[in-house]
Amino acid sequence: xxxxxxxxxxxxxxxxxxxxxxxxxxxxxxxxxxxxxxxxxxxxxxxxxxxxxxxxxxxxxxxxxxxxxxxxxxxxxxxxxxxxxxxxxxxxxxxxxxxxxxxxxxxxxxxxxxxxxxxxxxxxxxxxxxxxxxxxxxxxxxx
Amino acid sequence: xxxxxxxxxxxxxxxxxxxxxxxxxxxxxxxxxxxxxxxxxxxxxxxxxxxxxxxxxxxxxxxxxxxxxxxxxxxxxxxxxxxxxxxxxxxxxxxxxxxxxxxxxxxxxxxxxxxxxxxxxxxxxxxxxxxxxxxxxxxxxxx
DNA sequence: GCCTGCAATGATACTGAGTATCACTACAAG
DNA sequence: CTTGTAGTGATACTCAGTATCATTGCAGGC
Numbered sequence: 001x002x003x004x005x006x007x008x009x010x011x012x013x014x015x016x017x018x019x020x021x022x023x024x025x026x027x028x029x030x031x032x033x034x035x036x037x038x039x040x041x042x043x044x045x046x047x048x049x050x051x052x053x054x055x056x057x058x059x060x061x062x063x064x065x066x067x068x069x070x071x072x073x074x075x076x077x078x079x080x081x082x083x084x085x086x087x088x089x090x091x092x093x094x095x096x097x098x099x100x101x102x103x104x105x106x107x108x109x110x111x112x113x114x115x116x117x118x119x120x121x122x123x124x125x126x127x128x129x130x131x132x133x134x135x136x137x138x139x140x141x142x143x
Numbered sequence: 144x145x146x147x148x149x150x151x152x153x154x155x156x157x158x159x160x161x162x163x164x165x166x167x168x169x170x171x172x173x174x175x176x177x178x179x180x181x182x183x184x185x186x187x188x189x190x191x192x193x194x195x196x197x198x199x200x201x202x203x204x205x206x207x208x209x210x211x212x213x214x215x216x217x218x219x220x221x222x223x224x225x226x227x228x229x230x231x232x233x234x235x236x237x238x239x240x241x242x243x244x245x246x247x248x249x250x251x252x253x254x255x256x257x258x259x260x261x262x263x264x265x266x267x268x269x270x271x272x273x274x275x276x277x278x279x280x281x282x283x284x285x286x
Numbered sequence: 287g288c289c290t291g292c293a294a295t296g297a298t299a300c301t302g303a304g305t306a307t308c309a310c311t312a313c314a315a316g
Numbered sequence: 317c318t319t320g321t322a323g324t325g326a327t328a329c330t331c332a333g334t335a336t337c338a339t340t341g342c343a344g345g346c
Contacts, residue, residue: 020313022323041303052325057304073216075268077332079303092262103261107254112273118246119235121277125218128271130255134264163342165294184332195296200333220303222332 010068010083017066024051028059038072038082038093038100072100075131094134096141101134153211153226160209167194171202181215181225181236181243215243218274237277239284244277 011029015021031047032039045056060081063069070084072091082091082100089104108128116123133141154172158164174190175182188199203224206212213227215234225234225243232247251271259266276284 020322022312024324054305054326055324058323061304071220073220073270075270077214077216077220077222079220092264092266094264095267101262103258105254105258105261107250107257111250111254114250115246115273119244119273119275121235121237121275121281123235123273123275124238125274126272127216127218127274129269130258130262130266131268131270132262132264132266138264163293165341167295197297197334198295201294204333 010063010066013066013068014062017062019062024055025059027051028056029063032069032081032083035083037098038080040078040080072129073127074098090128090130092130092132092134094137095131096133096137099134099136103130153206153209156209156211157205160205162205167198168202170194171199172206175212175224175226178226180241181223183221183223215272216270217241233271233273235273235275235277237280238274239276239280242277242279246273 009029010033011021011026014025014029019025027048028044028051031044035043041057041060044060045051045053048056060069064071064081068084069081070091072080072082072093074080074093075095080093080098080100084102086102086104089102090108092101092103093099094101112123112126152172153176154164154169157168157172162168170191171187171194174187178186184200184203187203188194188196191199203212207214207224211227212224213234215223215225215236217223217236218238223236223241223243228245232245233251235244235246236242237244255266255269
């Protein structure tokens with residue numbers, strides 16, 4: 001599931017949006033491309049002491065707006081980011097190790113349409129996060 | 144949908160959990176019982192100048208743990224609380240006026256079971272928030 | 287009725303996540 | 317080579333919530 005497939009370079013996408021390819025932005029993009037399991041903003045800031053907080057957060061925001069990143073929430077609401085590969089998908093987050101994985105379920109799309117009949121008003125978006133104990137953590141627990 | 148039905152007194156629930164019924168706690172519980180559309184912690188703090196931040200947050204936390212409150216997230220991740228009436232349900236949040244409503248869809252439960260087959264590991268929880276433009280706001284927009 | 291102990295309180299200071307400000311830098315285009 | 321502006325980073329701020337800790341106030345035992 002976590003295949004490092006041919007992912008478009010986030011930096012290229014930023015350039016497509018009219019933003020400059022600068023050294024700090026490339027540094028941020030480079031480091032978070034290597035974070036397969038999601039990351040927090042402070043984590044990136046700590047990893048790049050030469051780069052200011054503001055720049056890291058700005059770059060993250062640009063990538064969010066460009067749809068390259070997803071912002072998720074842990075059960076307690078703490079934010080976590082992850083690179084998004086596919087268009088529309090949802091995330092599973094392991095509550096033990098924090099590993100983020102994605103899934104795409106067509107039931108979900110049908111569900112949203114079904115809910116549309118139940119609620120008064122127009123659905124404009126949704127947030128779905130599934131919290132799991134991942135397979136790896138399960139075997140650790142049982143051993 | 145937003146019926147002020149016979150709701151168990153949150154204070155009584157806290158007492159059942161072994162917590163004292165104190166004046167500050169009653170004040171907090173009283174005020175948030177009147178907030179049909181959800182509320183933020185700071186809102187409560189502002190409404191009760193005589194009561195300390197810590198006490199308000201503590202009371203909210205106790206109520207969350209007791210299952211009397213739900214903590215939701217707006218699209219930007221900003222937290223919002225709402226009293227929960229029924230056991231398991233989900234929320235719609237109007238992105239214009241912030242009104243919180245609840246729905247319960249059996250499809251959701253079936254969906255969770257279906258997802259269980261897709262993901263590796265055990266599902267331990269989920270978060271689902273549906274963002275809407277509510278009926279009232281829709282008529283305002285169109286007028 | 288009065289100790290007394292502990293739960294609860296509130297002031298305050300802190301953390302964590304993110305934004306605003308603003309002087310400065312570094313480019314890219316003319 | 318100038319110059320305009322996007323981008324940067326230091327810093328201070330907001331917002332949400334927690335930690336600390338001295339003080340208060342009840343509830344139960346005598």
